[in-house]
Amino acid sequence: MSAEPSQSVRPSAQLASGTPKLQGSAQIEKDSILSVRDVTVGFGNKLILDGLDLDVVRGEILGFVGGSGTGKSVLMRTILGLNKKRRGSIEVFGRNMDTATEGEMTMVRRRWGVLFQQGALFSSLTVKQNIQVPMREHLHLSQRLMDELAILKLDLVGLNPDAADKFPSELSGGMIKRASLARALALDPDLVFLDEPTSGLDPIGAAAFDGLIGQLSKTLGLTVYMVTHDLDSLASVCNRIAVLGDKKVLAIGTLDEMMKNDHPWIESYFRGERALRRV
Numbered sequence: 206m207s208a209e210p211s212q213s214v215r216p217s218a219q220l221a222s223g224t225p226k227l228q229g230s231a232q233i234e235k236d237s238i239l240s241v242r243d244v245t246v247g248f249g250n251k252l253i254l255d256g257l258d259l260d261v262v263r264g265e266i267l268g269f270v271g272g273s274g275t276g277k278s279v280l281m282r283t284i285l286g287l288n289k290k291r292r293g294s295i296e297v298f299g300r301n302m303d304t305a306t307e308g309e310m311t312m313v314r315r316r317w318g319v320l321f322q323q324g325a326l327f328s329s330l331t332v333k334q335n336i337q338v339p340m341r342e343h344l345h346l347s348q349r350l351m352d353e354l355a356i357l358k359l360d361l362v363g364l365n366p367d368a369a370d371k372f373p374s375e376l377s378g379g380m381i382k383r384a385s386l387a388r389a390l391a392l393d394p395d396l397v398f399l400d401e402p403t404s405g406l407d408p409i410g411a412a413a414f415d416g417l418i419g420q421l422s423k424t425l426g427l428t429v430y431m432v433t434h435d436l437d438s439l440a441s442v443c444n445r446i447a448v449l450g451d452k453k454v455l456a457i458g459t460l461d462e463m464m465k466n467d468h469p470w471i472e473s474y475f476r477g478e479r480a481l482r483r484v
């Protein structure tokens with residue numbers, strides 16, 4: 206595994222504050238709103254994840270790291286039900302995703318929001334129409350109400366109402382990420398999945414996006430599952446960090462705990478030259 210190069214270094218990243226008080230693994234399992242057990246995923250004869258366990262605790266911002274191609278997106282897609290697993294179980298909001306009824310699955314999907322790594326927005330739809338896609342799927346609202354809601358969501362992510370009628374091609378990279386986040390928040394989710402939300406942004410745009418995530422997590426009580434390569438995001442907004450490697454979660458804990466871990470990849474990622482330049 207190799208760490209991907211960061212674009213540059215942000216000056217003012219600090220340790221995340223307000224970390225939820227977690228007392229050992231029993232407490233984590235009790236507060237878990239997403240629990241992954243023994244999950245194994247492969248394509249053809251290539252195994253990507255093998256016996257992976259993970260808990261995400263209500264209200265936390267979990268940062269998910271790992272070398273390129275280790276399966277971070279595959280795991281997220283598997284949790285979302287978009288990739289098949291060969292073994293294991295996934296529970297979201299206390300529902301086992303294999304045995305949930307269609308009605309229960311619909312409720313689960315209403316309570317999560319997703320920002321995918323690629324294809325964040327539909328290019329043929331305006332920003333407003335993009336934000337309304339999940340609303341149309343799950344809610345029965347008048348167009349007028351959906352228009353008002355779309356403006357509220359834009360405001361939530363720091364975009365002006367005049368972004369509503371623009372097409373994605375008319376937006377900057379940072380605005381596209383924010384508009385995608387507005388779509389992920391369309392149904393007032395409890396849990397959001399973000400796959401590399403700050404990749405492609407300049408350091409200032411990325412820092413602003415991280416600040417937004419931290420603020421939304423606090424004010425909306427959102428739980429955030431964020432795949433990222435960005436050490437500054439990990440340091441500034443994440444309460445816990447999970448490291449994917451060797452087809453499973455190699456380690457999970459606070460940044461301090463990662464700094465003390467002596468697994469070679471974890472050590473080079475968190476204490477290597479690039480990490481030290483941050484301090």
Ligand SMILES: Nc1ncnc2c1ncn2[C@@H]1O[C@H](COP(=O)(O)OP(=O)(O)O)[C@@H](O)[C@H]1O
Pocket residue numbers: 248253271272273274275276277278279280
């Ligand atoms: N649908 C698929 N079919 C076959 N191989 C896939 C598929 N999706 C992902 N992979 C492979 O799984 C591995 C992990 O991919 P991915 O989860 O995208 O990595 P990353 O950790 O960078 O997000 C890669 O080798 C990728 O080529």
Ligand SMILES: [Mg+2]
Pocket residue numbers: 277278279322400
């Ligand atoms: Mg990926």
